[in-house]
Amino acid sequence: MDLSTHYLGLKLKSPLVPGASPLVDDLDVVKRLEDAGAAAIVMHSLFEEQISGEMLATIYHMELYADSYSEALSYFPHGDDFALGPDQYLEQIRCIKETVDVPVIASLNGTTPGGWTKYARLMEQAGADALELNVYIVANDPQETGEEIEKQVIDLTRHVVQTVSIPVAVKLSPFYSSLANVASRLDAAEVDGLVLFNRFYQPDIDIELLEVAPTLRLSDSSELLLRLRWLAVLSRQLSCDFAVSGGVHNERDAIKALMAGASVVQMVSALLKHGPEHLAVVRDEMIKWMQENGYESVRQLRGSMAFDRCPDPRAFERANYMRSLHSWHRGSAESRT
Numbered sequence: 001m002d003l004s005t006h007y008l009g010l011k012l013k014s015p016l017v018p019g020a021s022p023l024v025d026d027l028d029v030v031k032r033l034e035d036a037g038a039a040a041i042v043m044h045s046l047f048e049e050q051i052s053g054e055m056l057a058t059i060y061h062m063e064l065y066a067d068s069y070s071e072a073l074s075y076f077p078h079g080d081d082f083a084l085g086p087d088q089y090l091e092q093i094r095c096i097k098e099t100v101d102v103p104v105i106a107s108l109n110g111t112t113p114g115g116w117t118k119y120a121r122l123m124e125q126a127g128a129d130a131l132e133l134n135v136y137i138v139a140n141d142p143q144e145t146g147e148e149i150e151k152q153v154i155d156l157t158r159h160v161v162q163t164v165s166i167p168v169a170v171k172l173s174p175f176y177s178s179l180a181n182v183a184s185r186l187d188a189a190e191v192d193g194l195v196l197f198n199r200f201y202q203p204d205i206d207i208e209l210l211e212v213a214p215t216l217r218l219s220d221s222s223e224l225l226l227r228l229r230w231l232a233v234l235s236r237q238l239s240c241d242f243a244v245s246g247g248v249h250n251e252r253d254a255i256k257a258l259m260a261g262a263s264v265v266q267m268v269s270a271l272l273k274h275g276p277e278h279l280a281v282v283r284d285e286m287i288k289w290m291q292e293n294g295y296e297s298v299r300q301l302r303g304s305m306a307f308d309r310c311p312d313p314r315a316f317e318r319a320n321y322m323r324s325l326h327s328w329h330r331g332s333a334e335s336r337t
């Protein structure tokens with residue numbers, strides 16, 4: 001079975017890749033992931049706040065601008081909240097490169113073009129084969145328009161793309177008024193790939209303690225549906241590659257994502273639940289399913305369920321929406337008879 005795929009100009013032995021998470025902080029786990037068939041390693045993110053925080057902290061300690069920055073500094077998570085500081089992060093890239101033979105994708109997480117993006121270049125120099133840029137922006141300022149936020153995403157991406165010569169993928173959120181337009185502008189800005197999607201931090205409320213309770217729930221397969229839809233809509237219309245992130249837990253999820261147009265399937269929650277060896281289980285089950293269903297390669301699967309360019313996308317969506325609502329009425333009428 002030929003599981004090979006191309007992603008960000010890299011030839012990968014399979015589409016199965018552990019997504020960004022702290023799993024890769026431990027080199028033993030990194031090795032286990034490679035042994036279980038990881039086709040590349042995506043590192044967890046280095047955050048803009050870690051880098052700028054360090055810059056600000058330096059100024060702070062020089063007691064030059066302490067008053068103007070002390071409020072900003074108080075918002076930053078403590079240094080110990082991050083497993084690796086910026087310099088350790090670069091060192092970790094070197095260590096992972098020495099540990100595994102598969103490509104290593106570093107991850108940079110931020111929102112504004114600025115001095116911190118020099119770390120993109122430093123990641124490249126440390127040996128990263130590609131870069132994943134996670135643009136985690138929550139639009140919670142009522143004065144800020146969607147257009148301004150989108151411009152920020154595009155400007156930051158352009159800046160990073162121009163800073164490095166390795167391929168760049170952007171990990172996006174689904175929450176844009178026109179996701180298709182943002183994706184297409186990123187494609188025009190020459191990103192090599194889009195990762196669909198970021199998951200958003202959704203804090204809960206502890207009603208007895210009257211506290212905001214931070215939560216980090218692992219995903220399940222139901223989260224994949226939103227990704228499938230957008231992969232299917234975008235993958236044939238844009239020239240960049242696509243990776244799915246969110247809701248891939250088993251071989252059926254992986255196959256669906258490939259059929260919708262993904263070149264790479266990233267997994268985090270499933271590996272945190274079942275351990276790195278789960279990657280090998282998914283790969284073996286995928287091969288079994290492909291053999292039973294007459295497929296010889298991932299190439300045959302990829303994009304087979306993606307939408308072709310549609311002359312009237314809005315009418316197409318409305319028709320599908322009406323059909324799915326209508327199917328419930330039909331189903332419930334049938335179950336009554």
Ligand SMILES: Cc1cc2nc3c(=O)[nH]c(=O)nc-3n(C[C@H](O)[C@H](O)[C@H](O)COP(=O)(O)O)c2cc1C
Nearest residue numbers: 019020021022044045134219245246247267268269
């Ligand atoms: C514990 C944990 C840490 C994560 N850290 C990062 C990170 O540093 N950068 C990033 O882009 N995504 C991070 N993610 C998000 C994952 O890469 C992934 O997008 C998300 O978990 C959805 O995929 P899944 O359904 O396979 O878990 C993290 C997720 C978890 C659960």
